[in-house]
Amino acid sequence: MAKSYSEPELLKPRTRHLEAYFLLAPALVFLGLFFLYPVIWLISTSVTNYDPITGTARSIALSHYRQVISSAAVWRSILNTAYFSIVYIPLTLLAAGAVAVLLRRRVISRPFLKAIFCSPCLIPAVGAALIWRAAYMPYRGSIDLVLRILGFEHGPGWAGWLAEPYLAMPCIALMCVWRDTGFFALILLSALGRIPQATYDLARVDGASKSQTFAFVTLPMCLGTLGLCLIMLIINVQNVFQEIYVMTEDGGPANWTVNLGFLVHRRVYFDGDWGRAAALSVVLFAVTVVVILLQNRLLNKRLDWS
Amino acid sequence: MVVSAQRTHRPARRTGRWWSAALIWLFAAITLLPFVFMIWTAQKPRSRVDAAYYYLLTKRQLPEEAVRREVQVDPRPLRVAARNSMVVSLTCALLGVVISSMAGYAFAKKQFPGKAALFDLVLASMAVPTVILMMPLFRLTVAMRIYDTILALILPFCVTGFGIFYMRHAISAVPDGLIDSARLDGLSEFGVLFRVVLPSVWPSVVTLTVLQFISTWNSFVLPYAVVDSAENYTVAILLGRLMADFRGLMWNDIMIIVISALLPIMLAFVLLNRWVLRGLTAIGDERRSPR
Numbered sequence: 001m002a003k004s005y006s007e008p009e010l011l012k013p014r015t016r017h018l019e020a021y022f023l024l025a026p027a028l029v030f031l032g033l034f035f036l037y038p039v040i041w042l043i044s045t046s047v048t049n050y051d052p053i054t055g056t057a058r059s060i061a062l063s064h065y066r067q068v069i070s071s072a073a074v075w076r077s078i079l080n081t082a083y084f085s086i087v088y089i090p091l092t093l094l095a096a097g098a099v100a101v102l103l104r105r106r107v108i109s110r111p112f113l114k115a116i117f118c119s120p121c122l123i124p125a126v127g128a129a130l131i132w133r134a135a136y137m138p139y140r141g142s143i144d145l146v147l148r149i150l151g152f153e154h155g156p157g158w159a160g161w162l163a164e165p166y167l168a169m170p171c172i173a174l175m176c177v178w179r180d181t182g183f184f185a186l187i188l189l190s191a192l193g194r195i196p197q198a199t200y201d202l203a204r205v206d207g208a209s210k211s212q213t214f215a216f217v218t219l220p221m222c223l224g225t226l227g228l229c230l231i232m233l234i235i236n237v238q239n240v241f242q243e244i245y246v247m248t249e250d251g252g253p254a255n256w257t258v259n260l261g262f263l264v265h266r267r268v269y270f271d272g273d274w275g276r277a278a279a280l281s282v283v284l285f286a287v288t289v290v291v292i293l294l295q296n297r298l299l300n301k302r303l304d305w306s
Numbered sequence: 307m308v309v310s311a312q313r314t315h316r317p318a319r320r321t322g323r324w325w326s327a328a329l330i331w332l333f334a335a336i337t338l339l340p341f342v343f344m345i346w347t348a349q350k351p352r353s354r355v356d357a358a359y360y361y362l363l364t365k366r367q368l369p370e371e372a373v374r375r376e377v378q379v380d381p382r383p384l385r386v387a388a389r390n391s392m393v394v395s396l397t398c399a400l401l402g403v404v405i406s407s408m409a410g411y412a413f414a415k416k417q418f419p420g421k422a423a424l425f426d427l428v429l430a431s432m433a434v435p436t437v438i439l440m441m442p443l444f445r446l447t448v449a450m451r452i453y454d455t456i457l458a459l460i461l462p463f464c465v466t467g468f469g470i471f472y473m474r475h476a477i478s479a480v481p482d483g484l485i486d487s488a489r490l491d492g493l494s495e496f497g498v499l500f501r502v503v504l505p506s507v508w509p510s511v512v513t514l515t516v517l518q519f520i521s522t523w524n525s526f527v528l529p530y531a532v533v534d535s536a537e538n539y540t541v542a543i544l545l546g547r548l549m550a551d552f553r554g555l556m557w558n559d560i561m562i563i564v565i566s567a568l569l570p571i572m573l574a575f576v577l578l579n580r581w582v583l584r585g586l587t588a589i590g591d592e593r594r595s596p597r
Contacts (some may be wrong), residue, residue, distance in 0.1 A: 019495050020416035025422070027409035030465035035431045038442030052445075095333075102330040115579055116334045118586060119341075123568050124524040124544035128340075130564050134557050135343045140341035178340065183586055196318050228464045238435040242526050246546060261437035268441045281438035288433055 039285070046278035057275075064279035073255075073263060074280065080169060081259040084240065087173035089233050095177060096184035096229070103185065104192050117182030125179065129246035132175040136161040136247075162248055165256045172243050172257060180236065184229050191225035192218070231292050238288045241265060260284050339393040348561035383536060383544060384566060391523055393539040394459045401465040403473075403511060410473025411499050415485060431467035440531040447532045458532040459540065463522060469514060472588065476502055476510035513585040516578050523571060541567045 046064055048057035068074055099117060103110060120128060135142040138160035147153070161171045195218065203213045242263040244251060251258035251266065260267070264284065267277035333492075412418070413425060443462055447453040452461065480503055488502040504511055526542040533543060536551070545567055548560060575582055 002422055016416065016417040018414045020418040023408045023412040023416070023495065023499070026405045027465050028424070030405065030461070031427060031467070033429055034443065034446070034462040034465075035434065035439075035467075038439050038446065039434070041445070042438060054373065067515045087419075099330070099333055102326050102333070103480055105326050108327070111579070113330060113334055114583055115575070117338055118488050118583065119572070120337060121586075122520060122524075122582065123571055124526065124542040124545055126542055127568055130545060130548065131344045131562060133559055134347050135340060137557065140557075158519050169440045178337065181336065186583065186587050205337055235433055235435075239437070239527075241437045243545060246549065249549065259433060264437050265440065274441060277441060281441070284435055284438055289430070291434055291486065 042278045042281050042285075045275060046282050049274055050274045052272060052274050052277070059236045060275070064276050065283070067276060068279050068283055073258075074260075075257060077258050077260050077263045080255075080257065081240075081292050083239065084259060087170045088176050088237065089230070090178050090186055091177045092171075092233060093226070093229065095181040096188055099181060099185035100188035100192055103189050103273050109219060112184075114186065117185055119182070121183045126242050126246050128179050129175060129243050132171075132178075133247045135163065135172055140165070163253050165253050167256045168248060168253055172240075172247055175247070176236070176240070176243060180233075182190060184232075187229060188222065188225060191222045195221045231295055234291055234295075235288065247275050338447070341418070344561050344564060347508075348558050348565055350558050368572060383539070384563060386537055387539045387541045387544040388567075388570065390456065390459070390538060391542070394456060394529075394540055395519045395522040397460050398464040398522040399515045402466065402469050402512055402518045403515050405465050406469035406473045406514065407477070407504055407511070408499065410475075410477050411503060413470065413474040414478040415480075415482070428467045428470050432471065436527045439528060443528055444531050453532060454534045454538055459529050462532065463525065463528065466518070466521075469518060472510070476507045480506055509584070510588075513581050513588060516581045517585040520571065520574070520582070530540045 021057065045057065047059060047061060049060050062178040103113060138144060138158050139154065141160070143161065144154065162168050199221065200213065200215055205215050208216065240259055244257050244259065244262050245265070248257045251262050260280070261284065264280050265281060266275055267273050271277075409428075413421065413428075444453070447458045447462070452458045484502060484506065485498055488498045493501065523540075524542055526546045529540055530543050530546060533539065539547070545564065548555065548563065
């Protein structure tokens, strides 16, 4: 940043530093107390057998981490998270991309459409989950009713969309796709708007077809934004908890909707094993950070030429 | 925000064929469908919503008087929750914007040792999965003696990494000369910030206030971890705990509660449409920017 010409005469460097820290102080107090301290506390608790009732803790080194790696429940929840992701991430990106490209064209009442697409992500996530849970209800839920009107009827043994082992997680993921598509569409729309007209003119001069223009101009120019969307989607996946809490309550059917976040919650509130829960939390946070760093590095390398 | 003189791409009129308009309206209809379902379920008499469900669980027919009985949903918990949500969200938004602006100003316009490390802290706080903070925040609020109070709903959530990040980006567009001349005119640092810098980026200030308000209004996981009794519930906590706390509710009752809980936020969205859309777009644009 360019140093301004008048500052040296007005203030000594040390006073200027003090001023900056003074401006930062409130924010740092809040972030330190409610973000940094909890994370440090989690790390230090994860190596003890902390008892939430008596408050006593004895160091037991890394044995919790060994348990995390060897625990079947943890691997199961990782698989469930992956199952969620392979439905949620591609569908959201595709739907958001389609909506963004369509909105980019001249359509009537674009602001109105934008408002419609954004409405799901502005209501409380728990409210959205409740709406969908009601719709997924067996026999009398709106989805089943619509299916019946269309001529598909479930047999007598049908327990509902959220009670079928293979269906429950994709159903929750579908709710999240519905909720987040508009948000990502808006981000992609503004990325499309930043592509200069000259690039398209050049492509046309070179005789590129429409699909070629899309594949070799539009897509590469949006790569940075797509990467950002991917990072935010991964953060969203790690944050999935309230959806499960509302829609299947206990991670059922038969643990098919228990993801890592829900497992942390279960360890804290049902098993009361805070040391193990802390170890699991640290692993969850570490995985998120590593994925984001890796992706950032890959994308930066890719973006250098543009 | 950099205003470029470059002409950006806008497809010619004839590419906007009828099918692309049809497709976008189809997408919009799908987006609205769950809301239609919500109203559809809410207006049905309880018998038709739940008789089959009841039969499935108990293998008995729903009693005739239960079908006919008109149920009054008690509006008091919702009213209390709405008041709490209003107080909490407003305080969080205003406090958060002031503190984020101060920090953003320091990050944008000041040089000081440890700047990069502190900014990394801000970035890291945006990537932390919320669930893992439930346990430490519960313990922390108990230790601070604010567990199960309105303060516990405000203090941990008013300053967000995103707020600081956003204000830093907005303020970095303010020319240095403006700040220097304000300082030469004898304004203090606070005077410079609140009387020169913030007024010149006021659209961003409004946007951040609206975004913070909405995100506080909607957040459930962490507020639920620091609150226990029903008189401290916010609307989002009430919705999240609905199934567990009020066992007798039928689905149409639940949908009526959901609708009345959504109405204020929908109304706010209609009134502040422009700011909300601007904010949602900004989340993408700003995070993308190189540090």
